[in-house]
Amino acid sequence: MDRARTELLVVTLSRLLDGARTIAVGASSPIPGAAALLTRARSGGATRVLMLGSIKHNSFTDGGRELFDCAAQGRIDAFFLGGGQIDGAANINLVGLGDYPSLTHRFPGSFGSAYLYFLIPRVILFREEHSPRVLVPKVDFISAPGTSAPRIYRRGGPVALVTGRCVFEFSAGRFRLASTHPGEDAASVRAQTGFDYDVAGDVPQTPGPDEAERALLAGRVRDEIAETYPRFAAAWAAAA
């Protein structure tokens, strides 16, 4: 694990969560989980984290459906989704490559994306690999669409896409390059992105953690994420 990159991603995701009252984190999401815990640690008690797979950071007592019911009730402000493929319309594919159902490569599956993408106001797309094979012109399978026609019931959707190279913001059905991570610039991002997006003026660099954040990351956040993602936390600690 590259510690600096991991911590940059955690801090970047965490900033996108600012002001969220309740953040939910799905399965197999150690970096988003750490980001949510960092936001919580900085919130002075104003943010609640609901993390699938956690016993401690879990307020749920109604089984696996409660996260989804809770989202439908409007009680969840922010959530993360990823994708084996993501396209420029923020459609995401968590199912596989090829002409479904004749797949050449299978991903785990759509999880709750086909639902939560519609219902949670602030969905942050996160995929560390930033390459033309992930960020494609059009996904092979739409697990969940980035936008919907006006007549379709939809109360939420994507606000940003964070990758290992940059931050894109999403609005009006298009991505816009918001910042590039250290070592990248607008041109290097363009070269690795398979979909079309907007760039407005000079693109700033994604800021890394400040001192206070660094201390929380190395302490409380890493300790807390270890309960749900022990191998991730151990690798993070070893890289420190």
Place this chain on the structure above:
Amino acid sequence: MDRARTELLVVTLSRLLDGARTIAVGASSPIPGAAALLTRARSGGATRVLMLGSIKHNSFTDGGRELFDCAAQGRIDAFFLGGGQIDGAANINLVGLGDYPSLTHRFPGSFGSAYLYFLIPRVILFREEHSPRVLVPKVDFISAPGTSAPRIYRRGGPVALVTGRCVFEFSAGRFRLASTHPGEDAASVRAQTGFDYDVAGDVPQTPGPDEAERALLAGRVRDEIAETYPRFAAAWAAAA
């Protein structure tokens, strides 16, 4: 309380429950509750009782809806319903007298009747008062209909009506007088019944409890019903 009459009713209802694997008993139903407990006591462990309001005879752990869900799943074989009015088509009225919503007299309400009457195979109607004001030609308000058109989803319905005077069996949309309680005969029942029904041949007398049943009633059943209906059990014991 007239002990002999109470025990006759308990035993009569209990016999109608014979062979039921799972019997549910709704709110405010001490005599049906005692009947279910008697059937259970005699079943050698083959009958389960689910009694609303009980803590001991309650297997439910999913809140008030579980009884209804359970019935819909086909797990409940027998149940009791009553009515402020009952008509010859086995329609029951638990809402009130008059031209709804302008009622001249209000009953508590329909409870789960409008649902359970459709879903539980063996519904036993029970109303102690047997008079023309209760057993009417046509109920003022149908809380739940006795029968439904063939296209309507219905897996259950009434099999009998037990009153303080007699037992009616119900089939093909009609009541038939099956037995009269001690002190009554076919003519006295006819005089007190506001709806039309069938009588086939000589009508036998409703048999009272035998020795074994008497012992269970005075012991185990009365003890068990006291948990849910303490005042009923106390009055029963005082009348003994």
Place this chain on the structure above:
Amino acid sequence: MIGPMLTTIEDLVAAIRPGMLVAIPPDYSGVSIAATRAIARRGIRDLRLVAVPTSGMQADILVGAGCVAELEAAAVTLGEAGPAPRFNAAIVGRTLRMRDTTCPAIHAALQAAEKGIPFMPLRGLIGSDILANRTDWRVIDNPFAAGDPIVTLPAIRPDVALFHAAKADKDGNIWIGRRRELVTMAHAAKASIVTVEEIVDGSLLADEATAAGVVPALYVERIAVAPRGAWPIGLLDIYPADEAAIAAYAAAARTEAGFRKWLDGFLAAKAAA
């Protein structure tokens, strides 16, 4: 800060405003008579009550005290103590808008709100005068089988779920045991307002054994301590119903004058907390 506010019972009910849709539990669950007293004292009017799915003394007191404009319930009764006298008088006197329903319809419509779906289908009901009078319900054809009519019920989303429970922890988690209609109420409602017997140390969610019976703080807005707050109704295995007190109420409330006198005593009683 997130999480519910621990407050007084007077302040607790101040969150309930005229016209609100308030869900209340059945007598076998967790009925807050303590909050009922505070509502009547405060004189909150025009409440729309939803009994989940029935009510007893709580609805009867609130109707008698003039707090209720509309009531949706599958039944209102004092159980072994007999009919609910103020409710019955209000129906016959036509001073209450009544929405008659059946128990599973209330549960299902709350589950629809819990799931954020606009409606829930339900079996039964067809041919009943309940359905005939519920112009807000719709019968549709089962989309999976032609010629199979089924009732659909619009979601019931209460503004407030009001109940009483055994205990809360300092984070605002509420322990309700197996009385899970309270969970559904809390999920379906915009906010839950809860009286409890006591506040306990430690987190009720920390241990799997107690966590199983918890309504999480996520759903709870205000909590007040009210020892014996369900009285004269019982609470789980903690205390039984006070049958004599309920029978005394039933007798007093048979007349408007008798109820007024009873209510004066009830309102004057020192709040349990």
Place this chain on the structure above:
Amino acid sequence: MIGPMLTTIEDLVAAIRPGMLVAIPPDYSGVSIAATRAIARRGIRDLRLVAVPTSGMQADILVGAGCVAELEAAAVTLGEAGPAPRFNAAIVGRTLRMRDTTCPAIHAALQAAEKGIPFMPLRGLIGSDILANRTDWRVIDNPFAAGDPIVTLPAIRPDVALFHAAKADKDGNIWIGRRRELVTMAHAAKASIVTVEEIVDGSLLADEATAAGVVPALYVERIAVAPRGAWPIGLLDIYPADEAAIAAYAAAARTEAGFRKWLDGFLAAKAAA
């Protein structure tokens, strides 16, 4: 006698017959790997699995062992240990009928079975290729709002719900704590078949504290004792997942030959009971 039969794990899985629809829980709940071994040993074929709503090693083993004809799941993954190799191979090799879905659709369709309704509406999904490929789902107009399309899902009624839990009592009540997807599974399924860590004295329903986390015997058909029966998956706060054993499985199962060798060892292992 009513109530579940306490039996051996071999006899437990004998209730699962070829072609049956079997509901299995997610890794964070109560997965019976002990029963998985017994199913593979017995060579039960043509199972139709429903993951509630995802699965991991359990589905992967059963697919690899050739027990599964069809799988409905929102995802199959070994979590931190990576992709589910036998599942992925079966999809690419087209030896498994896959019904892709999304988590809340599984929950909702099981709730439809629980409630005995033919279908459940669900938000979301419109515009997704999941919906486009689910010819068994229907989009209808919300009967309460014109021009508002909504997906309806037919009920999923499993023949069997198969899971592992901390304990059972002698009446056959099962304690599952707050893992209530197991409750929904049990309600929705015709019968539940359960392995447990231990059988305890006394009734789990006798005390409100334990009753809150119980699947009642009413829903349970067979129970077998299987200590550490979820291993290498974890169980509540009782034991954690054995990450090394799951990673070893993930590595071995990358190839068919590697999986066969792993399976031989797994099947040869003495059942925990």
